[in-house]
Amino acid sequence: MNYLAKPIANPVVVLREEFDDWAVLFNPDTADAVGINPVGVTVWKQMDGTRSIEDIVSVVQSNFEDVPEAVHEEIVAFVQMLEKNGFVGLALKSNI
Amino acid sequence: MSIRSIDNSEKSKQTKTPAINTLYFYLTEGCNLACRHCWLAPKRDTTEHSSPTLPVDLFELAISEAKPLGLSSIKLTGGEPLLHPEFSRLIEIARREQLSLMIETNGLLCSPEIAAEIAKSANRFVSVSIDGADAATHEWVRGVPGSFDSARQAVINLVAAGIRPQIIFTVLRANFRQIDEMIPFAESLGATSLKFNIVQPTARGEKLHETGETLDIAELIRLGRHVELSLAPKTKLRLFFDQPHAFRTLSRISNGDGNNACGIFGIMGVLSSGQYALCGIGAQIPELVFGAIGKTTLKEIWKNHPILNAIREGLPDRLDGICGRCLMKQRCLGSCIAQNYYSTSSLWAPYWFCRQAEEAGLFPASRRI
Ligand code: SF4
Numbered sequence: 351m352n353y354l355a356k357p358i359a360n361p362v363v364v365l366r367e368e369f370d371d372w373a374v375l376f377n378p379d380t381a382d383a384v385g386i387n388p389v390g391v392t393v394w395k396q397m398d399g400t401r402s403i404e405d406i407v408s409v410v411q412s413n414f415e416d417v418p419e420a421v422h423e424e425i426v427a428f429v430q431m432l433e434k435n436g437f438v439g440l441a442l443k444s445n446i
Numbered sequence: 447m448s449i450r451s452i453d454n455s456e457k458s459k460q461t462k463t464p465a466i467n468t469l470y471f472y473l474t475e476g477c478n479l480a481c482r483h484c485w486l487a488p489k490r491d492t493t494e495h496s497s498p499t500l501p502v503d504l505f506e507l508a509i510s511e512a513k514p515l516g517l518s519s520i521k522l523t524g525g526e527p528l529l530h531p532e533f534s535r536l537i538e539i540a541r542r543e544q545l546s547l548m549i550e551t552n553g554l555l556c557s558p559e560i561a562a563e564i565a566k567s568a569n570r571f572v573s574v575s576i577d578g579a580d581a582a583t584h585e586w587v588r589g590v591p592g593s594f595d596s597a598r599q600a601v602i603n604l605v606a607a608g609i610r611p612q613i614i615f616t617v618l619r620a621n622f623r624q625i626d627e628m629i630p631f632a633e634s635l636g637a638t639s640l641k642f643n644i645v646q647p648t649a650r651g652e653k654l655h656e657t658g659e660t661l662d663i664a665e666l667i668r669l670g671r672h673v674e675l676s677l678a679p680k681t682k683l684r685l686f687f688d689q690p691h692a693f694r695t696l697s698r699i700s701n702g703d704g705n706n707a708c709g710i711f712g713i714m715g716v717l718s719s720g721q722y723a724l725c726g727i728g729a730q731i732p733e734l735v736f737g738a739i740g741k742t743t744l745k746e747i748w749k750n751h752p753i754l755n756a757i758r759e760g761l762p763d764r765l766d767g768i769c770g771r772c773l774m775k776q777r778c779l780g781s782c783i784a785q786n787y788y789s790t791s792s793l794w795a796p797y798w799f800c801r802q803a804e805e806a807g808l809f810p811a812s813r814r815i
């Protein structure tokens with residue numbers, strides 16, 4: 351996945367926010383779920399198919415303190431995990 | 447802040463016959479205390495009366511039968527395990543067999559000598575039950591004067607021997623206001639962790655639930671949040687509140703700070719009567735006793751007993767009620783299938799805590815399927 355890929359959240363998946371700002375992503379079709387922390391919640395909310403990973407990294411950097419240097423890799427890994435579970439698709443724009 | 451997530455989609459499928467990881471030895475039916483909340487309701491041992499204990503040869507035989515099936519650890523509990531007249535011999539055997547050792551004690555008999563003996567095991571974990579930050583509270587719960595000082599001293603003896611134990615505090619209406627105080631108390635004794643247990647509605651605990659001496663479900667849920675969110679971040683002690691997974695914060699679960707799930711797929715109970723049973727609940731429920739050591743082989747029981755095979759095949763997918771509709775069931779496995787069976791005679795019944803929470807409209811919507 352490159353940093354220009356534009357992830358798009360599966361519209362079936364429901365974001366269930368909890369009282370401590372963590373959340374559960376729940377896919378009612380499969381009953382699969384993923385628990386995510388507040389950074390994950392922010393990333394999830396950006397995945398509308400118009401923002402690249404690069405754009406999402408910028409949003410995370412401006413919203414959270416102590417963002418680690420490896421934030422790019424972490425977000426890519428996170429999106430890949432969601433993609434593997436069918437929670438996310440990629441709107442890949444061809445440059446040709 | 448880093449990104450963190452918990453992937454719940456990996457199902458905990460059991461292989462046909464998993465390894466036996468741990469034998470839970472209920473070394474004696476007796477106890478030298480008379481705790482109001484005990485889930486086993488053991489007989490009280492006094493100078494005139496002592497209860498039968500598991501013979502050492504059966505202890506050894508059970509271990510030798512379990513090792514080829516994967517055994518790596520044993521838990522010594524009871525009743526009060528230190529009442530076993532050959533306790534030191536038992537831990538010597540565990541050491542010789544290179545088994546990890548877990549001991550649950552009320553501390554009364556945990557002398558410096560016993561503590562030093564336990565400390566010789568490379569891999570050991572000891573928990574000491576203390577149900578109040580002062581003698582009056584603890585002894586009201588535990589029923590025996592002087593037991594508070596003995597339990598405190600046990601922790602001190604263990605720490606002196608190089609073992610930093612866990613303190614277990616069972617939450618009741620009579621002591622829950624001391625939860626905050628327990629933290630500096632446990633820190634000052636040198637404990638490594640503090641676990642708050644909820645009274646299970648089994649044996650004596652059932653009476654306490656009926657008479658309102660336990661907290662109600664709303665109070666328990668509030669207390670769990672207080673421990674996880676307010677108290678845990680402020681202490682170096684590891685704090686645990688023994689509530690089911692649906693009530694634990696995701697942040698604690700992802701940190702590995704939640705309590706572990708029940709290890710039922712890898713546990714076999716051994717009763718003081720010399721019988722194999724489901725964890726230890728067999729002492730209460732005859733149909734969960736699987737056979738006698740030396741009469742039926744453990745291999746035969748472990749591979750073929752219909753109840754064990756039913757559990758392997760059915761848990762968690764066959765869970766009923768709220769457990770069947772719970773997002774956490776792959777991790778939680780219905781919290782305690784033994785307790786669920788005790789209450790309902792069904793292996794698949796939902797856990798009382800979550801059933802009551804659902805009935806009260808307090809089960810978290812985000813954790814439902
Ligand atoms: S509903 Fe059942 S499976 Fe879910 S957390 Fe409660 S006890 Fe565990």
Ligand code: SF4
Binds near residue numbers: 708709710726784
């Ligand atoms: S079923 Fe209950 S008593 Fe048995 S090991 Fe699991 S939690 Fe413990």
